[in-house]
Amino acid sequence: MDIKLEKKTGWRAIFQKKNLPYAAVVVLIGFIGWLVLRDNSSTLRVDAGLVNIATVEQGEFNDYVRLTGSVQPMTSVQLSPLESGVVERIVAEEGTSVKRGDVILEMSNNSLSMQILQSEADLAEKQNILRNTMISMEQERLALRQEKLQLDLEVSRLKRTYQQNENLYNDNLLAREEYLRAKEDYELAVRKRDLVLERQRQDSLYRTSQVEQMEESLRSMQLNMQLIRQRVDNLKVKAPIDGEVGMLDAVLGQSLQQGANIGQVNDLTTYKVQAQVDEHYIDRVTTGLVASFERQGAEYEMQLRKVYPEVRNGQFKADFRFSGAAPENIRSGQTYYLNLQLGEAAEAILIPRGSFYQATGGRWIYVVDASGEKAYRREIRIGRQNPQYYEVIEGLQVGEKVITSSYDNFGENEVLILNK
Numbered sequence: 250m251d252i253k254l255e256k257k258t259g260w261r262a263i264f265q266k267k268n269l270p271y272a273a274v275v276v277l278i279g280f281i282g283w284l285v286l287r288d289n290s291s292t293l294r295v296d297a298g299l300v301n302i303a304t305v306e307q308g309e310f311n312d313y314v315r316l317t318g319s320v321q322p323m324t325s326v327q328l329s330p331l332e333s334g335v336v337e338r339i340v341a342e343e344g345t346s347v348k349r350g351d352v353i354l355e356m357s358n359n360s361l362s363m364q365i366l367q368s369e370a371d372l373a374e375k376q377n378i379l380r381n382t383m384i385s386m387e388q389e390r391l392a393l394r395q396e397k398l399q400l401d402l403e404v405s406r407l408k409r410t411y412q413q414n415e416n417l418y419n420d421n422l423l424a425r426e427e428y429l430r431a432k433e434d435y436e437l438a439v440r441k442r443d444l445v446l447e448r449q450r451q452d453s454l455y456r457t458s459q460v461e462q463m464e465e466s467l468r469s470m471q472l473n474m475q476l477i478r479q480r481v482d483n484l485k486v487k488a489p490i491d492g493e494v495g496m497l498d499a500v501l502g503q504s505l506q507q508g509a510n511i512g513q514v515n516d517l518t519t520y521k522v523q524a525q526v527d528e529h530y531i532d533r534v535t536t537g538l539v540a541s542f543e544r545q546g547a548e549y550e551m552q553l554r555k556v557y558p559e560v561r562n563g564q565f566k567a568d569f570r571f572s573g574a575a576p577e578n579i580r581s582g583q584t585y586y587l588n589l590q591l592g593e594a595a596e597a598i599l600i601p602r603g604s605f606y607q608a609t610g611g612r613w614i615y616v617v618d619a620s621g622e623k624a625y626r627r628e629i630r631i632g633r634q635n636p637q638y639y640e641v642i643e644g645l646q647v648g649e650k651v652i653t654s655s656y657d658n659f660g661e662n663e664v665l666i667l668n669k
Contacts (some may be wrong), residue, residue, distance in 0.1 A: 293659060297667040301654035302617055307647045308638075310599060312592035315636040316540070318524035318569065322515035326490050328497070331483035333507045334358040334497050343497050344383040347488040347514065354499055356484040361477075366475050372470045379463045384454045393449050402440040405434070411435040417601045492516045495581065520575060522551060522585055525564040533591050540569055540589040544576045551587065592633075598645060599638040603653025606631075611639065615665055617650040624652055624665040 334356030341353045414431040417423035464561035488494075505511060526534055538553040551569040559565065569587065605614060611631035615624040627642030645651065652665070659665065 261585055291662045292664040292666055293662040294666045294668055295379060295659070299654075300652050300667070301603060302650050303603070303653045305641065305647055305649045305651060306599050307596065308599050309558075309594050310597040310633065310638060310640050311594045311635055313588050313590045313635050314526070314530060316524040316526060316567075316587040316589055318585045318587050320520055320581055321523050322492070322495070322517060322577060322581055323519040323521045323570070324490070324492075324516035325495065325513045326492075326516075327361075327510055328353065328486060328512040329508050329510060330486050330505050331507065332356070332361065332480055334361075334484050334505060336501050336503045336505060337340055338495070339499065339501065341488075341494050341495050341497075345494045346492075347494060348491050349488055351488045352485045353488055353494060353497070353512075354486045356486070356505065358484055358539060361480055361484070365477050365481065368470075368474050372467075373476055375470050378459075379467055382463060383460065386460070387651065389452065390449075390456070392397075393445065393452065394442055396446050397442065397449065400438065404438040404442050407431070407435040407438045441529075468517060486511070486524035486538075488514050490514055492515055508509045515581060517581075518578055520571070520581070521554070521571045522587065524567050524569065524587060524589075526567050526589075527636060528560050528563050528565060530591065530610045531560065531565060534567060534589070538591065539572070540587040542585045542587050544585070547576075549573070549576065553589070596646060597632075598641040600637070600641055600645070600651055601653055602634065604655035605641070605653050608656040608659075614645075615652040615656070616631060616645070617652065617667070622667055622669075624667060628664045 335358070336354055337357045338355045339353075340355065341347055341351065347353065374430045402404045411431040411434070415421055418425065418428035444446040457568070493512045495513050499505065499511045534553070535557055536553050536556060540551045540553065541548055543549075550572040552572050553567055554570045555568040557566040557568075600614075611629070613626055613628050616627045617624045627644060631643045632640040634640065
């Protein structure tokens with residue numbers, strides 16, 4: 250007996266043996282399509298209550314930077330001993346008002362005392378040598394004068410004898426030999442006197458030159474003695490200017506070296522404020538810029554007078570001077586918070602400052618979608634910044650919401666799912 254087979258319809262028809270290859274092809278195509286069309290972005294679930302979300306705004310961007318500055322005297326002069334020594338007495342402590350030339354501390358130096366004694370002994374010896382030399386020269390000068398007087402007398406006598414003999418010889422009353430002998434004696438005496446005169450002149454020139462040299466040497470020794478005595482006075486460290494002893498790093502009995510920095514004297518007539526500036530602004534901070542700060546309800550203006558070229562630990566120093574009056578109670582070491590104006594205010598797209606900048610460097614940010622349930626990573630470009638806002642040059646639109654808190658726990662995920 251033949252059995253009538255029931256014709257399969259619906260899902261049962263698909264799973265018939267003859268249709269299985271076609272069903273497999275359809276499933277494979279669907280799987281490939283899902284792979285192509287699915288969202289491959291890496292995601293991370295975060296607690297929405299732990300992130301800060303801010304709205305992108307259009308507003309006025311005030312181009313300034315907040316600085317922390319320390320009040321310092323406009324002029325400070327270093328204290329350094331001009332001689333090495335041991336501290337014997339401290340006359341002026343830190344905070345003491347001093348006048349130029351006032352003694353701040355006194356030192357002693359045994360080696361210098363020995364040098365003074367030796368120099369005094371050398372000077373006395375030199376003076377004695379000069380005195381004895383001048384006495385000897387005076388004795389020799391007197392001896393030459395006496396010798397000249399005797400020769401003058403001898404020349405006078407021999408001249409008279411020669412003249413008498415000459416007259417007698419002319420009258421044929423004297424032998425020729427006697428006449429010639431008298432003539433020769435007279436001429437010899439004249440030549441001896443000329444030699445003594447020449448010797449006197451030469452000795453006078455020599456004595457003058459020698460005395461000048463010795464007196465010059467004596468003056469040099471006296472000057473050296475004065476300098477050594479002045480070195481004794483240099484053992485007293487004195488105030489170089491009128492002001493206040495701002496720092497003094499010295500104690501009794503301490504051995505100080507010549508030129509060592511032991512403190513400073515501050516001129517308290519004018520002050521400056523020195524601030525540390527982030528190197529991010531190094532190309533924009535120039536002399537002449539204006540800064541301001543508030544103190545006890547009053548606003549004070551300052552002008553940038555000096556920018557230090559050296560950068561240390563990501564910062565560089567800048568000095569500001571007061572454009573007008575300074576606070577009445579200003580003191581060295583006080584801290585002022587300055588607003589340094591870098592440019593004119595202008596309209597811009599703004600987002601509040603936040604910790605995200607440390608992770609992204611302002612190159613990208615997470616933007617929250619309209620549903621508020623997801624945030625997507627987006628490339629942006631940030632321009633200027635002040636203590637409150639970043640200026641957005643491109644990548645964001647007014648009204649969009651962004652995450653401004655720290656990204657340290659987000660890794661490199663491109664999508665954040667905000668769990669509420």
